[in-house]
Amino acid sequence: MDVTRRHVLVGSGVAALAAAESIRQADSRATITMVSAEDVPFYSRPALAYLLTNELPESQLSIRSEREVAALGIERVTGLAEGLDAAAHELALSGGRRISYDRLLIATGAASIQADFPGAALDGAVHVDGLSEARDFVARARRARAAVVVGGGSTALELVEALQACGVATHYLMRGSRYWSKVFDAVESAIIEAQLIEQGVQLHRGCTVREAVGAKGVLTGVNTVDGRHIPCDLLAVAVGIRPRLELARAGGVATERGILTNEYLETSAADVYAAGDVAQIYDPVTRMAQLDTLWASALAQGTTAGLNMSGVRVAHRKRAPMNVTRLGGITVTIVGQVGASEDPDLLTLTRGQSERWMTDTDSWSVSGARTGDRLRVIVSGRVIVGAVVVGDQRVSRPLAHLVGEAVDISQLRPMLDANPNDAMDLLLSFCDAHVSDRTADHY
Amino acid sequence: MDAERVRLLATGLVVADPGRCVQCGICSHNCPCGIDVRAFARVAGAVTDARCVLCGSCVARCPRGTLSFTLLRQWT
Structure with a gap:
């Protein structure tokens, strides 16, 4: 009996790539077929921002060497996956080709939505x-x-x-x-x-x-x-962007704002998984299924999906959602729960954002020493649940750690309240003393 | 090369914070020594290539503050 497992991945973003890498690590014999509309080397979507500003040439976009790609042994198929027969374990491509699978990953990402005014389809x-x-x-x-x-x-x-x-x-x-x-x-x-x-x-x-x-x-x-x-x-x-749900819906896979999955990245259809911007993943801790369009999340989800597809049972552990971005030339870190208010400029979620950022919490903030710096820390009880760091980034790494690990800051809180202008130094000192973070001591 | 520079070369290295990195490759593009900094950051978490002279180009150019200097003894 042939026991070679056939994996089919739809999409070629970082979630699909990470899945391929973890499948290959877990199973050297499995076949991996990757179906995608784009016939280009693997690249980092966030890097396109730097291609647009001419800081990065296209030749630098590829995130894996030819040797690394060859070692994965992926058969790449360029085409549009438009049909799914989940019962028969068969994927249908435009043009009529059908591909059978034992495990299928839908990592179709999300697409920009059109503007809601007339003329949005004009050339230009x-x-x-x-x-x-x-x-x-x-x-x-x-x-x-x-x-x-x-x-x-x-x-x-x-x-x-x-x-x-x-x-x-x-x-x-x-x-x-x-x-x-x-x-x-x-x-x-x-x-x-x-x-x-x-x-x-x-x-x-x-x-x-x-x-x-x-x-x-x-x-x-x-x-x-x-x-x-x-x-x-x-x-x-x-x-804004919207998850590409057409394939999942064609196959009768349960969807809401994204493709619904459990913490093992399994969808409602047997042997069909989802990861990346398209996946709306249930979190047993919060008991909520939320979307996340962060690159690091897609990478982690793809890795976990690949392991589960290979038979290694691993639950996806959601980390504190974090994005580091450059806005108007200023570096900004957003981590954890940072609050929510109406934004008429965005009709849906945007890229590099997490629904988990959006919560109503008490916040506490302080401006930095230099004009253009700003630190906002969101505290709930004894822990920091979120932070926005604009400009001076010295404190962003320690803060990400405090948020991610839910470190008890009850000893620090009175000092922060009494000396808000010293917040950066206080947080750095606190991390030095309480967090075994090797990055805290730099020169 | 002054003594301080020699000391830093012997004891320091560039490390990456994987949580901030999106593998954009600006670090590799700007390395004057031709080191694929992105690959080192992803695979090893630090630039362990002997050609690295700690010039700081990658650290300065990374748009997400992923890279920083640290002491070799503090990196495991």
């Missing part, structure tokens, strides 16, 4: 999901004279940065009164906005696009609800 209205769109964006930005960016989160500012790098006059339109109010408080938003203004970005607060307009199908500008016309030859849209 763009979004960036993958490498091909990033290439197209760069080509357009090099020709453009003026651009409008709508949306929020880190993706919107990645596009703003890319346009600035190409010398394009850039208008950033915010429906709300401030930037990324879903995650930031007013002070944090103001720091980022001040930086953007200093860089020459024209900020339009409380400004909603009524329609994008063009001639012969090509974008020429946008009209706003308050009656303004902004001429532009590029409209960059980053109003």
Whole structure:
């Protein structure tokens, strides 16, 4: 009897790659077939931000050497997986090809949603999901004279940065009164906005696009609800992303906002798993199933899914959600639960975000010593449950540890309350004393 | 090369915080010694390539603050 297990992975992002790596580590004989629409080497999606700003050449994008890829022994199939017969364990590709599997991973990621105003389909209205769109964006930005960016989160500012790098006059339109109010408080938003203004970005607060307009199908500008016309030859849209659920739904796999899985990344269909941006994973601790579009989460989920597909029973342990991003040239770390408020610029979750960030908690904050620095710590009882570190990052690593490990800070709390301006030093000292973190002692 | 520089070369190395790294490769792209810093960061958690002269280009250029210097004796 042939006992070689046939694994089929749909998607080629970091979740699928990590799954392939853990499958191969656990089972040298298994076959691994990877089906993806993009026929490109494995790359890091967050790295596209630096490709857009010309800080990174495309030749540097590949995250695995040819030798490493060859060692995985993956058969790569370029195509669209559009049908799933879960009972028969069969995947159907466009064009009619069918692939049988013993274990299937759906790691189809998430796609940008279109703007909710007329004209969003004009030539010149763009979004960036993958490498091909990033290439197209760069080509357009090099020709453009003026651009409008709508949306929020880190993706919107990645596009703003890319346009600035190409010398394009850039208008950033915010429906709300401030930037990324879903995650930031007013002070944090103001720091980022001040930086953007200093860089020459024209900020339009409380400004909603009524329609994008063009001639012969090509974008020429946008009209706003308050009656303004902004001429532009590029409209960059980053109003949110939505998990690609078509395949799961075609196969009758249970979905909600994403594909529902248990902590073993198993879906409702036997031998079908999900990981990455498309997966809505149940957490037995919080008893909630939440989406997460963080790169590190996708990597961890893919690894766990691959092990479970190989027969190694491992529960996915959700870590404190953390993202480090650069906004207007300022490094920002967001970790744990950081609160929630309305954000009219985002219609859905954006890339590099976690639903677990969004909780109502008491927060405590202090500004850093230098203009442009800001530290906000969210405390619940005896533990720090979240933090936002803007600018000076010395404290971000220790904080991530305190949040992730739920370290009891009851001894530290009175000192923080009494000396909020010394928060950075107090937190660093506390970590030195209480956390065996080898990174705490740097020179 | 002054004595302090020699001491640092002998006792220091560049380490990575895997929780912050997205394997973008800016570190490798900016290494003047041609070291694939990204691969070292992913596989070993530190740049153990003998060609590393601790110039700090990768540390300075990493947009996510992933890399830092540490003392060899503190890295295990």
